[in-house]
Amino acid sequence: MEIKGQHLIVDAYDCQVELINNADDLKRLMLETLRELQLEVLLAYFHSFSPQGVTGIVAISTSHFSIHTWPEYGYSALDLYTCSPMDALPALKKFLGKIGAGRANIYEIKRGMEGLIFTNREGDKLLHSAGRRRGDKWDWKILKEIKNGNHPILFKGKSKFHDILLVEAKDLRLYMNDQLQFSSLDEKHYHEALVLPVMELAPSREHVLILGGGDGFALREVLKYPDVFHVDLVDIDPMIIHLAKNERALVTANHGSLKDNRVTVHTMDAREYVNGNNKGYDVVIIDFPDPADHDTSLLYTKEFFEHVARHLNTEGLLACQANSPKGTPKVYWSIGKTLQASGFKTKPYFTLVPSFGVWGFYLVSRKSILKKLPELSVPHQAINSNLELLPPTLHSPQTGLIINSENNLRLHELYQEEIEKI
Template sequence: MSAHRGPPGPAAHAAPAPRPVEVALLASVFVIAACGLVYELAAGALASYLLGDSVLQFSTIIGSYLFAMGIGSWLSRYLERQLPAHFLRIELLVALAGGALPALLFLANAYAPGAFRVLLYGLVLLVGVLVGLEIPLVMRILKRNVALKDLVSQVLTFDYLGALAVSIAFPLLLVPQLGLIRTGLLFGLMNAAVALWALWLFRHELRRLRSHAAACGLTLLALAAGFAGADHITTLAEDKFYQDRVVFTATSPYQRIVVTSGRQGHRLFLNGNLQFAERDEYRYHEALVHPAMAAHGAPKKVAVLGGGDGMAVREILKYPSVESVTLVELDPNMTQLFSQHETLARLNGHALASPKVKVVNTDAFRWLDEGTDTYDVIVVDFPDPTNFAIGKLYTSSFYALLDKRLAASGYAVIQTTSPLVARQSFWTVVATVESVGLRATPYHAHVPSFGEWGYVIASHRPWRLPQQLPEGLRFLNLQSLPQLFDFPQDMARVPAEVNRLSNQVLVTTYEREWGQVLPAH
């Protein structure tokens, strides 16, 4: 008599537990996705630092990378046998090409600038093809034991999770703490670790196990040596790129900061662009600050937007009437550097340590929008509009907010690039200031490190020449001041379009004009 069979128990329908190989490969998908995105972001960040126009650089690099991944996925169809061996070799190639990408680009920018773009896109395409090969190979290896519907969902889930993790960590943790070169090498080590992991997982399937093990070991050793010597690589590149000795470097989420020292003093570079030179910065900052401050007569509340080096604040504090100065600087690395580094703090006269000065590390656009206080003088000292992130600070939307925060009798002054080299850009800023109902009074000064440089005073009332200036100025005096407001024929006003958030014409105009006089990579 046979026993009655009841309904199957829960265990009968339970899915089989994942095998260790499956778990390991899915974990490797997470790492692969993270590494691939890091290489893509590093290439985009470096191109933005060195070539400008972040939107263009990231767009073309992301597009090239995705195209290359598609090519890699298509090529994977031709890998039919020994899939674990192919996967291991590809991982090692990605580790070397992707891990070394930032270091190679830094060195190329310094030693072979003419080849920079070729190397940039060559590496992006190479890494993209290799990464495009990886995921199809993993899926085909897992297909042996995982149903197709589960396979696709699991692989893509881990792929997207890896990308999410890195997209958050890259700007907030990796670049500020490690810099681009070490970040690339760290993730190259992670790719090599995946290869080593694959070596162990498939040790019974791989031929020439010792050769594969030696390749893994050499790759890990090379990347580890690069990681340990990353500072030397950076120094090697920057000592060649900059004429003088590099005395300080830092990479923040916003920019690459470099300070050099030479026979003509210290110089500050942001993303490779000169911001001031010690030998003549007094010309730039006296011209920026005093025409507006002295015209007011007795300013009490002053705001500085940008200008984290503190030089403009130094000039503002020469007026006894000033009771408070609010310095709004996005990058805390800048204000810390110029308040804590003894030599650099000396350049600004330790202005940032004054009890009258309040430092606010935030976006100037947001600060204007969220506040209600008005100011007697507002000094706007942003870098030139080399990309759309900075370009928004030169738009009619920004100047409308500036208008609301300016006292009725106040003056704002804006640094406005060169009216000689970038004539159209200069008058675009003037037209944009006027478009929000402010009076615009343009002027210019000669700064040897920059050439002819321009500024615009924005106000509700007509600007008038001041009757006195602070004592001890090295450049400006009452006799020469009127000449700053006279424009020769080659800098005279030309028709210009208003720069709006919706079009950002200034960025493309600026890039075109400066591109005609600066050597391109």
């Protein structure tokens, strides 16, 4: 019997409470998903319950998309049925990421096939969403204590990409989607380790590209070198850029780096930037968020690194943040494997960031890289010269590593699996 449609039924857990209790936001996101699938919307009805919960349904010409939420449990039940020939699963996974689902069971039914009930692309296993619960559990506990402590909130708002909270406790803290991005007490451990090794080893430092890093901290470290002639900084979120340029406490912490006349800020998607210009750079620094969902996973693909490579001058060097070799070893070593598949040689190294634990990076070049760094030539507080390779206790797993690519986009799945075990 011919397949008559695709039916996806979802149990989504650990969703963002505020969002799944907002009928208008859910309606907007569901309509965005249907537009992405090029489906015709006939009508949409959403209802908010008291004291909480939302139910909603969108009728489409090929069937329906519905949701019912229990915010008190962070749980949402979804149902998407379409007779369209387009695979609806990628768009649905993206929707789950937008509502902050930390985990989800996705049951797929091929409607019209006699004798077949549930199936999916991985045999009889349940599919898991690419979305990530917003923030880590430890971050939430600390953030809750901070909010209960009546500490000064310097900024609270929502951009197109993030919920943003900048707060002063004993330190300055930035949270995006309830996840800690930095503490001013120890951010130097991370940013010095990311930036200073590659800057010291690069034969030239005149032209530098920073991908991500809209808070201005990596840029602060780059600008310590007087021979830097020009820096292009690319970050997708204009609200983060605005805060880094204008919020006094943050400007003090980043030393006003985004106001330096050697810097050009590009508020756009990094993939769009590297695909759209022909500039060459002596140093490239990749300071992206963790590959926690479909969209961020695309920033760590073989194809993306190959595009970046085209902008790296012949003797140029690249540094890439790569998660924790201790907490997420498959993610860390898979990023290295993906960089190598893109034509690079890599040197893994790590530092200890008190807020995050052991954190790993890669130095990347077309040629072999020195085993030890020279003495650091600029002021530094948190790292030592002569950083060495990872110790034997942080070796690469023997199995489970991948080359992350657009056709095999699985880094976010590895990330979710490893985060769940921490």
